[in-house]
Amino acid sequence: MTPRPTAAALALATATVIGFAAAAPALAAPSAEADGKATVSVFHAVPDLKVDVYANGKELLPDFEPGTLTDPLELDAGSYDIKVFKDGEGPDGTPAIEKKVEVPAGANATLVAHLTAEGKPALNAFVNDLSKVPAGKARLTVRHVAAAPAVDVRAGGTPVFKGLENPKETKGEVDAGKVTADVTLAGTDTVAIGPAELDLAEGVNTVVYAWGSASDKNLALKTQTFKDLHSAPHGVPAGETGQNATNSAGIAGWSVAFGGLAVAGAAIGGRRLFISHR
Known part of the structure; x- marks a missing residue:
């Protein structure tokens, strides 16, 4: 390259x-x-x-x-x-x-x-989805932008997003709280990234990016948060969380x-x- x-x-x-x-x-x-x-x-x-x-x-x-x-x-x-x-x-x-x-x-x-x-x-x-989040819920968005094959995203060891490919995203509403997440090669238990602890706050869209290169062994995670979505249709982007925090995944959509x-x-x-x- x-x-x-x-x-x-x-x-x-x-x-x-x-x-x-x-x-x-x-x-x-x-x-x-x-x-x-x-x-x-x-x-x-x-x-x-x-x-x-x-x-x-x-x-x-x-x-x-x-x-x-x-x-x-x-x-x-x-x-x-x-x-x-x-x-x-x-x-x-x-x-x-x-x-x-x-x-x-x-x-x-x-x-x-x-x-x-x-x-x-x-x-x-x-x-960036700034629509309302139901009470007690958080929105998790995962974007796969890494030089890596399709992956599954797991929370607490259970797959929540399967077969996610670069350059797609997927998202959903989940219970607010802390969760341990990792990324595995699709259909396997082989961990590619993680584990990493995510704090999925109520009324917040937490966007997780998996980036880097699997072959160069520099896969990493970056997060971006959009707050105040539980009280208004459009929230205020809060920038990133962590400074080049390492390890997570990404994936399917727009x-x-x-x-x-x-x-x-x-x-x-x-x-x-x-x-x-x-």
Whole structure:
């Protein structure tokens, strides 16, 4: 895997993180759309590549490290020119990739630059579910973005999500509380990641990402939480939990397909996010 395609995948993920002065709490989706804003988090899940990201000639994400999940960013809807350089090679060098990006109002999503099951760089956008959670319940969302085969996700030794594949997600409402989770190769008891203790709080959507590479033995877990969902239809993203916490899994649902450097759109909350090759 060469630096150029990996950086290209990361460029696509970071392309929407534009126009912010500083990280800010997310607005509820209707307010965000009314104000012409969007809320985007970016997770850099491509191992072993640090980059610098520029937008409209300004450096946005210097020294962006693998394993980093940004805080939720409120940004203006609009069009932006993105350039991504291998760390230290910008802004006067030749960018690894240059993109023009259209950011729609009202979006609330996490963009993930990661590896496919075969170890190739890819980008997927996941809509964050901010709907109500029943009293006494928590929402668990699992996203598989690791270079690994299909897996089962277990809680307390019992499979709760089976046959989950990269780059998909699955989710469900569970009893609030602490649970010991691990990830096994699908249909087996062979543990690939974990065990790890998850605190599934009432009224919170806990998103668990499995990322890294099985062959390189660097599989890891990252979590992201969205709070206050028991009292309002739309909660406030709370950023990540833990600092590159190790080990967990991921998996089945909404994703965006991209072909090479030409990129299609992603449906996000009824809107579309467009990234076009210049």
